[in-house]
Amino acid sequence: xxxxxxxxxxxxxxxxxxxxxxxxxxxxxxxxxxxxxxxxxxxxxxxxxxxxxxxxxxxxxxxxxxxxxxxxxxxxxxxxxxxxxxxxxxxxxxxxxxxxxxxxxxxxxxxxxxxxxxxxxxxxxxxxxxxxxxxxxxxxxxx
Numbered sequence: 177x178x179x180x181x182x183x184x185x186x187x188x189x190x191x192x193x194x195x196x197x198x199x200x201x202x203x204x205x206x207x208x209x210x211x212x213x214x215x216x217x218x219x220x221x222x223x224x225x226x227x228x229x230x231x232x233x234x235x236x237x238x239x240x241x242x243x244x245x246x247x248x249x250x251x252x253x254x255x256x257x258x259x260x261x262x263x264x265x266x267x268x269x270x271x272x273x274x275x276x277x278x279x280x281x282x283x284x285x286x287x288x289x290x291x292x293x294x295x296x297x298x299x300x301x302x303x304x305x306x307x308x309x310x311x312x313x314x315x316x317x318x319x
Contacts, residue, residue, distance in 0.1 A: 198238035199261045201226065207262045208271045210247060225249070251286045255279045
């Protein structure tokens with residue numbers, strides 16, 4: 177079943193654009209679950225954290241199939257290629273059909289380094305004692 181949206185474009189129930197070749201960047205980022213809300217996607221665009229094909233992009237910028245999108249979520253810069261356009265939010269299981277993650281493995285390593293760089297305490301154990309803090313300072317200062 178195809179629904180007429182009123183703006184000369186047809187949309188299938190899955191949200192795929194059948195007639196349009198472009199969709200708003202903030203809407204697409206939200207649809208493929210890069211951001212929890214469309215407002216957060218818009219905010220990231222305004223702050224210059226999103227680039228399309230190497231140029232900064234405004235939230236209203238229209239993207240098309242084949243575009244390369246760079247998403248800066250510190251400490252990593254994700255690189256994704258647009259496979260398919262979508263306007264509606266999709267189930268998490270289906271999002272891989274709409275983009276290809278081409279992020280460098282070195283970028284993904286930064287996530288592991290971030291976790292290893294800090295001393296982690298078990299949740300609910302409270303603040304470290306004076307003795308534990310001294311041991312922690314010794315370990316940090318040795319490196």
